[in-house]
Amino acid sequence: MSSKKLFKKLVEKGLTIAFAESMTGGRVTFDLIKNPGSSKVIQGSIIAYSNEQKHKLLNVNLDTIITHASVSKEVAAEMAINIKNIMKSSIGVGITGNAGPSLQNDTYKKEVFVAIATNTGIESYHLDLNSYTRLKSIQKTNHFIYEKLNQLL
Numbered sequence: 001m002s003s004k005k006l007f008k009k010l011v012e013k014g015l016t017i018a019f020a021e022s023m024t025g026g027r028v029t030f031d032l033i034k035n036p037g038s039s040k041v042i043q044g045s046i047i048a049y050s051n052e053q054k055h056k057l058l059n060v061n062l063d064t065i066i067t068h069a070s071v072s073k074e075v076a077a078e079m080a081i082n083i084k085n086i087m088k089s090s091i092g093v094g095i096t097g098n099a100g101p102s103l104q105n106d107t108y109k110k111e112v113f114v115a116i117a118t119n120t121g122i123e124s125y126h127l128d129l130n131s132y133t134r135l136k137s138i139q140k141t142n143h144f145i146y147e148k149l150n151q152l153l
Helices: 002-013 025-031 051-058 062-068 071-085 134-152
Strands: 016-021 042-047 091-098 109-120 121-128
Touching: 002 025, 002 051, 002 134, 016 025, 016 071, 025 042, 025 134, 042 071, 051 062, 051 071, 062 071, 071 091, 071 121, 091 134, 109 134, 121 134
Parallel strands: 016 042, 016 091
Antiparallel strands: 091 109, 109 121
């Protein structure tokens, strides 16, 4: 299981992590929390599903949301950086997307943007989810995030 592998790497390296989830609704955090002793590595998590909550809870700039849309590389990056700062963690992960079946007002297809902020910079990723069901989109995103985190560490 990739969350177990990540958990072990975080413990070995003395790193902590925090998640800002939207489309995944807490699934990414839950998969890491399933590991006994997860409190050693998880600083916290915020599920900010609406634009209003992305702004209020995660300090995402409203201009960023208006200019780039809530499902964008720029919003994911702000979510990652801000959750890292809010939770005072070594790593911050921002996830914003559209799993369908319907599309949000400012979105045009099923997709997800993921950003991972560390002390050395930020990595951004995009997945096209048009061919997946809602649940499969969330599962694919979850797996993708753990794959990328394990590669980065």
